[in-house]
Amino acid sequence: MSYARQMLDTYSRTANVDADLLAAVIDALSDCAQACDADTAADLSEQNVAEMVTCIRLCMDCADICIATARVTSRQKDYDASVTQPLLDACAAICRSCGDECERHARMHEHCRVCAEACRRCERACRDLLDAMK
Amino acid sequence: MSYARQMLDTYSRTANVDADLLAAVIDALSDCAQACDADTAADLSEQNVAEMVTCIRLCMDCADICIATARVTSRQKDYDASVTQPLLDACAAICRSCGDECERHARMHEHCRVCAEACRRCERACRDLLDAMK
Amino acid sequence: MSYARQMLDTYSRTANVDADLLAAVIDALSDCAQACDADTAADLSEQNVAEMVTCIRLCMDCADICIATARVTSRQKDYDASVTQPLLDACAAICRSCGDECERHARMHEHCRVCAEACRRCERACRDLLDAMK
Amino acid sequence: MSYARQMLDTYSRTANVDADLLAAVIDALSDCAQACDADTAADLSEQNVAEMVTCIRLCMDCADICIATARVTSRQKDYDASVTQPLLDACAAICRSCGDECERHARMHEHCRVCAEACRRCERACRDLLDAMK
Numbered sequence: 207m208s209y210a211r212q213m214l215d216t217y218s219r220t221a222n223v224d225a226d227l228l229a230a231v232i233d234a235l236s237d238c239a240q241a242c243d244a245d246t247a248a249d250l251s252e253q254n255v256a257e258m259v260t261c262i263r264l265c266m267d268c269a270d271i272c273i274a275t276a277r278v279t280s281r282q283k284d285y286d287a288s289v290t291q292p293l294l295d296a297c298a299a300i301c302r303s304c305g306d307e308c309e310r311h312a313r314m315h316e317h318c319r320v321c322a323e324a325c326r327r328c329e330r331a332c333r334d335l336l337d338a339m340k
Numbered sequence: 341m342s343y344a345r346q347m348l349d350t351y352s353r354t355a356n357v358d359a360d361l362l363a364a365v366i367d368a369l370s371d372c373a374q375a376c377d378a379d380t381a382a383d384l385s386e387q388n389v390a391e392m393v394t395c396i397r398l399c400m401d402c403a404d405i406c407i408a409t410a411r412v413t414s415r416q417k418d419y420d421a422s423v424t425q426p427l428l429d430a431c432a433a434i435c436r437s438c439g440d441e442c443e444r445h446a447r448m449h450e451h452c453r454v455c456a457e458a459c460r461r462c463e464r465a466c467r468d469l470l471d472a473m474k
Numbered sequence: 475m476s477y478a479r480q481m482l483d484t485y486s487r488t489a490n491v492d493a494d495l496l497a498a499v500i501d502a503l504s505d506c507a508q509a510c511d512a513d514t515a516a517d518l519s520e521q522n523v524a525e526m527v528t529c530i531r532l533c534m535d536c537a538d539i540c541i542a543t544a545r546v547t548s549r550q551k552d553y554d555a556s557v558t559q560p561l562l563d564a565c566a567a568i569c570r571s572c573g574d575e576c577e578r579h580a581r582m583h584e585h586c587r588v589c590a591e592a593c594r595r596c597e598r599a600c601r602d603l604l605d606a607m608k
Numbered sequence: 609m610s611y612a613r614q615m616l617d618t619y620s621r622t623a624n625v626d627a628d629l630l631a632a633v634i635d636a637l638s639d640c641a642q643a644c645d646a647d648t649a650a651d652l653s654e655q656n657v658a659e660m661v662t663c664i665r666l667c668m669d670c671a672d673i674c675i676a677t678a679r680v681t682s683r684q685k686d687y688d689a690s691v692t693q694p695l696l697d698a699c700a701a702i703c704r705s706c707g708d709e710c711e712r713h714a715r716m717h718e719h720c721r722v723c724a725e726a727c728r729r730c731e732r733a734c735r736d737l738l739d740a741m742k
Contacts, residue, residue, distance in 0.1 A: 216588060289405070289430050289437065292426040416649070535691065
């Protein structure tokens with residue numbers, strides 16, 4: 207059981223979002239940030255680095271947005287839709303762009319394949335939370 | 341002249357957003373993050389800390405979102421509206437909530453007055469950039 | 475298998491640090507940051523918030539330092555000891571302080587007990603990596 | 609007057625570090641992080657991107673460490689030397705490495721010249737604070 211899940215069990219929240227869903231989002235955000243940071247570094251080690259520039263740019267943005275979203279989501283007591291909704295929208299959008307770009311390199315670079323998978327899972331998790339908040 | 345402005349002058353971007361406007365946004369985001377982090381700490385030092393809980397929560401979220409937005413904005417070459425727009429929306433929304441809450445404590449706590457000002461400036465800057473991107 | 479471990483398997487590093495050890499550190503840093511962010515929020519919901527002020531302060535610092543250390547560690551190709559060593563020292567030190575403080579509240583607040591555990595694991599992981607780098 | 613300086617004037621700290629010095633450090637950290645993020649993006653736009661890989665790597669680490677150090681420093685009430693000292697050491701070390709690397713590209717790339725200057729200023733500020741804390 208992840209720390210996100212354990213922590214959610216320790217205190218009562220007023221938000222009526224399911225704890226399993228919330229923990230899945232926080233874990234997916236954290237995994238995706240980690241995969242993107244590692245992928246940035248792996249891309250920079252490739253011989254064809256000039257072809258990886260877009261992938262590097264997107265991974266950097268994706269990691270930053272996932273980290274901020276994870277922190278805000280981990281701390282939420284009540285969900286303020288005016289903040290959480292556009293933040294999750296931005297996060298899902300960068301995960302989609304980054305996942306698409308990583309997938310383009312997935313056959314050549316295994317690190318991009320793994321990162322694409324983390325981005326897809328994170329995009330889905332953000333959209334699930336957006337749906338649950340409606 | 342801020343480093344944001346100096347850096348923007350050193351390389352050509354394809355984005356057709358005015359450099360003065362962009363530098364003003366990056367500086368306002370960075371200032372707001374700093375003011376919110378300092379205000380969190382100052383709130384925690386107050387005797388009436390129980391009354392400052394909402395202010396602390398909002399300042400933490402505001403700092404995290406401003407930092408991520410500043411980093412993404414500082415690195416943008418082309419603006420991907422599907423990411424940048426909801427991110428700036430989220431940032432303007434948390435700056436508004438945080439600015440409103442800080443203002444409630446502004447008469448009693450000078451640190452909240454200064455932080456409210458930084459939030460207001462940052463909210464305006466985010467909205468100006470959103471308008472310019474349309 | 476965590477994403478940190480999967481990513482480490484996808485590209486060759488020159489660093490002669492064991493991949494299992496490295497993945498364990500990155501995962502522990504990420505878990506600890508997450509636990510600290512959640513604990514900050516949980517502390518702020520407690521009735522005795524005035525008694526939790528030190529815990530909140532330490533959790534905020536611990537989360538920020540763990541995140542930076544995780545990002546730098548995730549991206550390392552060669553370890554630059556002049557940076558990585560003091561960074562891991564700082565991280566182990568804040569994990570110790572934060573773990574000690576959380577432990578003081580562990581009996582009363584389950585969220586502090588879980589957070590203390592994450593801090594202890596992270597402190598140990600940082601020290602293990604420091605030992606391996608010698 | 610920067611927000612860091614304004615905020616430091618609004619509440620009393622027990623730390624006996626001069627407020628001017630502290631504000632200068634916080635501002636230098638924030639400027640350096642911003643310059644490094646912008647330089648990363650500018651490096652990625654250069655035709656000779658393969659030659660900029662080390663510069664990009666160092667700028668990413670430098671930005672992350674400066675941001676964490678700025679946040680921890682902005683919130684400090686009492687300085688816990690066991691944390692603050694190694695953190696400032698790590699920050700000064702990465703600013704030195706990053707400044708050295710940026711300087712190597714300063715004649716060819718104006719963005720690296722500006723970033724090198726921000727790194728030098730930040731390194732000096734961190735060392736000044738380390739000296740003052742002794």
